[in-house]
Amino acid sequence: MSKFRKKGNKATPAISTASLPDIVFMLLFFFMTVTTMKEIDLKIVIKKPQATEVKKLENKSLVKYVNIGPPIAKFRKMYGSESIIQLNDQFAKVRDIAPWVNAERQKMDASNRSKMTTALKVNKETKMGIVTDVKQELRKVKALKITYIADKTTKNNF
Amino acid sequence: MARRALTEINAGSMADIAFLLLIFFLVTTTMSTNTGMQRKLPPPPEKDVKPPEVHARNVMAVLINKDNFIMVNSVPMQLNKITEKAKEFLANVNRREDLPVFENKEVPILGNVPVSKGIISLQTDRNTQYEKYLQVQNELMRAVAELRDARSMKEFGVHFDDLEGDRLEAISKAIPLAISEAEPRRSVKSVGK
Numbered sequence: 001m002s003k004f005r006k007k008g009n010k011a012t013p014a015i016s017t018a019s020l021p022d023i024v025f026m027l028l029f030f031f032m033t034v035t036t037m038k039e040i041d042l043k044i045v046i047k048k049p050q051a052t053e054v055k056k057l058e059n060k061s062l063v064k065y066v067n068i069g070p071p072i073a074k075f076r077k078m079y080g081s082e083s084i085i086q087l088n089d090q091f092a093k094v095r096d097i098a099p100w101v102n103a104e105r106q107k108m109d110a111s112n113r114s115k116m117t118t119a120l121k122v123n124k125e126t127k128m129g130i131v132t133d134v135k136q137e138l139r140k141v142k143a144l145k146i147t148y149i150a151d152k153t154t155k156n157n158f
Numbered sequence: 159m160a161r162r163a164l165t166e167i168n169a170g171s172m173a174d175i176a177f178l179l180l181i182f183f184l185v186t187t188t189m190s191t192n193t194g195m196q197r198k199l200p201p202p203p204e205k206d207v208k209p210p211e212v213h214a215r216n217v218m219a220v221l222i223n224k225d226n227f228i229m230v231n232s233v234p235m236q237l238n239k240i241t242e243k244a245k246e247f248l249a250n251v252n253r254r255e256d257l258p259v260f261e262n263k264e265v266p267i268l269g270n271v272p273v274s275k276g277i278i279s280l281q282t283d284r285n286t287q288y289e290k291y292l293q294v295q296n297e298l299m300r301a302v303a304e305l306r307d308a309r310s311m312k313e314f315g316v317h318f319d320d321l322e323g324d325r326l327e328a329i330s331k332a333i334p335l336a337i338s339e340a341e342p343r344r345s346v347k348s349v350g351k
Contacts, residue, residue, distance in 0.1 A: 017173065024176035031183040049289045053299040054193040063192075119194055122288050128222075129284030131291075135339065139202045147194035148292055 044069035044086050049124035051150040062115050063147075064104045066097070068130060069123030083126040085134065094130070097137035121149040195292070195299065199339050216258045218247045218278045222294060224285035237293060244301035248276050248336070267328040268313065278337045298337050306333045 046069045057063050067086040071079045075091075085092045087100045105113050118138055122131055138146060220240070221229045228235050230243055250257040258276030265271050278298055282291050303318070310318040310329050318329060 017170065021172035021176050024173055024180055028176055028180045028183065031180065049292045051195055051292055051296040053296050053303055054195050057192045057194055117196075119192065121192075124287070124289035124292070126288040127284060128282040128286040128288055128291055131288055132282070132284065135199060139199050142201065144199040144201065145196075146199055147196045148295070149192050149194045150292060150296075152193045 040065075040089055042067060042069075042072075042086065043075055043089075043091065044071050044084065044123070046121055046123045047125065048121070049148075049150045050153040051148075052153060054150050054152045057117070057119065057147065059115075062108075062112060063117045063119050064101075065119045065121050065149075066134060067121045068126055068134065070126075083123060083130055085130070094133045094137055097134055098141045101138065101141045101143045115145075116143060117145045117147055118143050119147050119149050195295065197295075197337075197339060212277060213259070215256055216275050216277060218244065218276065220278060220280045220294060220298070222280075222282045222286045222290055224283040226287050226290040228290075228294060237297060240294060240297040241301045241304070244278060244298050245305055247278070248274050248301065248333070249305055250274060250276070263331070265328050265331045266324045268332055271332055273332060273334065274336070276336060280337060280339070295337070299335075302333060302335050302337070306330070309333055 044067055046067060068083050069086075070076075070081050070083050071091075079091065085094065085097070087096065092100065101116075101118070105116060108116065120131065120134065135146070138144070219231055223229070228237060228240065230240065235243065247257055250260070253260070258274045260272035261275055262270050263273040265273070280291075280295060280298065306329050307318040309332060310316055310321055310325075313329070314321070314325055316325075318326075321329060
């Protein structure tokens with residue numbers, strides 16, 4: 001009758017952990033590939049200013065950076081210590097802004113072009129002159145959405 | 159030499175090594191979220207079109223000179239006073255004669271409400287420090303944010319940051335972000351051009 005044999009005191013077999021490394025490696029590769037490290041290497045020094053009224057930048061692909069600041073030490077000899085502009089990986093002049101904006105626009109999907117935001121990442125010690133020039137250039141090519149990169153702080157500046 | 163049988167490499171610690179790497183990447187991936195102050199530039203000036211006349215009482219002129227001193231309507235002012243001044247200017251609670259006029263405008267949900275015609279014009283010298291400019295900009299933005307938040311609490315009992323859709327639009331229109339990214343004071347000199 002006893003079709004169902006009463007189990008003896010068989011020990012439960014240990015769960016094989018042999019596939020654990022595979023799983024973890026999978027995760028590892030996922031993170032390694034996702035972490036693009038796409039930050040361009042800045043050739044200029046940017047000490048970010050602080051502000052309270054800042055928002056997180058959403059949709060990174062729509063944000064294009066204009067970096068302005070003094071060149072890092074090894075470029076000082078060539079470019080001086082006044083603030084200059086860096087677009088992507090190169091130093092640029094004010095007149096390069098408009099073509100750059102147009103080129104960046106071309107790279108985007110047509111539906112997203114109007115949503116492009118230009119982020120001004122400016123060293124806090126930079127003089128306004130160059131920033132104003134850049135803004136005027138941006139207006140000319142109708143890149144009107146801008147954002148001033150600043151670190152969020154909760155305390156007041158004064 | 160006796161050939162030893164190949165012993166199987168113990169893969170048990172492999173997981174540990176992989177975990178170590180994984181945690182390293184997890185920690186270093188800062189997902190660097192940049193934060194920024196969002197602004198909108200005015201469209202380029204069209205030729206032959208004169209800028210609209212703005213009455214003096216509707217303008218709060220904020221100037222920052224080359225030595226980073228701030229002047230509001232020709233009166234020197236400290237950075238920490240600007241928010242209050244801007245709020246007083248934009249809200250004009252007592253409808254004073256020397257502060258902006260109000261004009262009724264159609265706004266979603268709220269209907270026909272008076273909207274301030276005040277504009278804050280922020281101008282800098284070419285030698286003004288960027289940080290100072292941003293700080294002043296920040297104070298002005300905060301003035302608007304605080305007014306909006308107060309209005310939002312009054313109308314809907316919700317903080318402005320939590321508003322969505324029509325309500326957000328209503329408050330945004332009732333209290334516009336009237337800070338003008340003004341034309342530079344001096345004509346743009348070709349620097350580095």
